Amino acid sequence: MAEVGPMNGRLVLLIWVVAVGLIFAARGAWRSPSDGVDFASSSVVHATPIPVDDVDRVEIRRPGPSRDAAPIEIVFERGRQGWRQVEPFDVAADGFAVRRVVLAAADLSATRRNQVTDLKDGGGLERVELADPDSNVTLSWPGGRTSIDLGARTVAGRAWIRIDGRDEVLVVNDALHEQAVEDDPRNWRSRRLFPGDAEIIEFRSANGESVTTLRRDGRRWLMTSPVETRADSAAIDRMIAIIGRIEHDGFVTDAAERRARYGLEDPAAIIDVVRDDGQVERLLIGGPAGMVGRGRFAMIEGVPTVFRIDEATLRGLLPAVASFIDSTGTGVDxxxxxxxxxxxxxxxxxxxxxxxxxxxxxxxxxxxxxxxxxxxxxxxxxxxxxxxxxxxxxxxxxxxxxxxxxxxxxxxxxxxxxxxxxxxxxxxxxxxxxxxxxxxxxxxxxxxxxxxxxxxxx
Known part of the structure; x- marks a missing residue:
């Protein structure tokens, strides 16, 4: 077995000393003399952790559809009935999708940090697309708020951000960029046709010249048109269960000014759902949504979005009038x-x-x-x-x-x-x-x- 000479032994010892020194130097650079964690050089992104469950407002700014278009501003607010998109128009939101944005912001982790002044020689904030960013996510909660500018994306699933205009920029995982910039904003909206939660007290459907009206009278349901008669409460309860969970088949466009193109200027059918809080949800059903099948274009009144509903959904919403009528000879106990x-x-x-x-x-x-x-x-x-x-x-x-x-x-x-x-x-x-x-x-x-x-x- 070869012996280690004096020179080789000193070389090995020197390498070990240098390695240990570098380890301690690195640890020291990430530690603060006061509490052991230096925010300025750690992987921590937010000075105060985001209280995910308390966030009640999310503002997203993202690039427009073309290079010359103005950025798009989308705002979500959480109320007693859950999340709603309030800008650029009011519509029920998909609470799970909005929460994913909040979680992506809360879970950011830094792999690199630079003072803004250190970027001057390399092109400054313009190089990392944070000089005048067209993408931003702002979260608000009672007593708190944070604003995150989203800059350029880099390699290996990383991206630049700047928080609350601080004097540093960070390289973080790009999950927030994927959620707020890359995702289709329509995916943040609820697909439910009737997203209200209050109790339904009236249902109206106008299908051509046929108008069906059902009203709750205490614990019973009555049909008031096309005839005044006892309604089949079990059948109506089944329909209400369908109304509570039914969703459309996919978004088509937000171009509300083109309603006539989709047969919605003079709809083929109209469905109204009246709730006990005074809310009226109106669904407009337009023309055929393709050459094959019997699906239709549709939209919720007041929401400039056209979507598709399939044939099975139509059958559930527009059943035969007789299916709502109590089929027994008398309603007397x-x-x-x-x-x-x-x-x-x-x-x-x-x-x-x-x-x-x-x-x-x-x-x-x-x-x-x-x-x-x-x-x-x-x-x-x-x-x-x-x-x-x-x-x-x-x-x-x-x-x-x-x-x-x-x-x-x-x-x-x-x-x-x-x-x-x-x-x-x-x-x-x-x-x-x-x-x-x-x-x-x-x-x-x-x-x-x-x-x-x-x-x-x-």
Whole structure:
């Protein structure tokens, strides 16, 4: 084994001494005599950490669409209902996308710092595009604010920035540049068609000449056009769930002045969603959005942005009118019925509730016990059986075979249901004054005449 000579040993020792000295010199350059961390030479970017969860305003300035165009100013504010873009126009924002910008600003880490005066010999601030920057991100929160100028991007995912006009510039990771300068600003907007959060109290859709209006009345829903009738609350609840989450299929343009090009000057359909805080969200549906498929161009009134909605979305927003109508013969709770009267050409049948039994009287004759099962089956047909088909039309009086009036315990009438039948063995139809025929199969057993009740087992 070769021996290390005196000269080689001294050389190795000298190298070790120099290396250790450089390590301590480097550590000392990054340390402060007071607290151990010198902000001026550390990787720390913000003198005060950004409170990400408290930021309530984000201002972004970025280059315009062309070299000669003025920079674009975009402002987001956070309120009780989340983030909104307030400049250059008001529209709901995608809170997750805005938060990504805030996080990118908060997580900046410096790999190099230079005093502004040190840049004079190398072209100054102009060389790093920070003399008159056209890109900036400003974050505000209660009691605080920071402004970050975004300069030139360098190699290896790095970029120059300057914070709050300080006398130094920094090289940092370029995540903020990617979020604030490179990303499509439309991605910061919410894609939801109806972004409001307050409770919906009214829904209106105008599809050509057909206008459908649904209004909440306490816990129930009513249809007020094209007919005034009971609405199917379950169907409306499903539609409201769709409204709460439905999104468009992609942005097309912000050129609001070209509405006619997209069929939005005279829209094919209009949908209004009214909320209990007074807010009205209006969706305009325009012309076809392509040669293939049945998608449409659309826009939210007041927001100069055209987008696409696909065929499935259209079907969810513009279903058939009949799908909103309660398909049962009456909305009366059967437990509230004290007695019912059935009038036909053959005579009158009266059925009275008597505790847990029913009493039958024909043509004002004496009351006798009635078949409880048959009474309850009839009431179930009226109150619980869904029609197989709904038709919005006048009641066919020539086919009427009877009328059933339901009375409350105080004697007042609760509902009057007219009954029609196409023939002796045809389908049945019920109608209770709303102009909606609810059709039932011919096999439905509906005892109406005195003969149908007399001689039945008690």
């Amino acid at each position: 059967i437990a509230d019925v004290r007695h019912l009267v059935i009038d036909t050409e053959a005579g009158r049948v009266r059925l009275d509730r008597d505790l847990d039994r029913w009493l039958l009287s024909i043509d004002d004759g004496p009351a006798v016990p009635a078949d409880r099962t048959r009474v309850e089956e009839l009431l179930s047909i009226l109150s619980s059986t869904a029609a197989t088909e709904l038709q919005i039309q006048a009641f066919p009086t020539r086919l009427q075979v009877g009328t059933i009036v339901l009375h409350a315990f105080d004697g007042r009438p609760l509902d009057a249901i007219r009954i029609a039948r196409e023939s002796a063995d045809g389908r049945w139809a019920t109608e209770n004054g709303d102009g909606v025929l609810r059709l039932l199969p011919a096999s439905t057993v509906m005892p109406l005449t005195p003969a149908a009740w007399s001689g039945t087992p008690r």
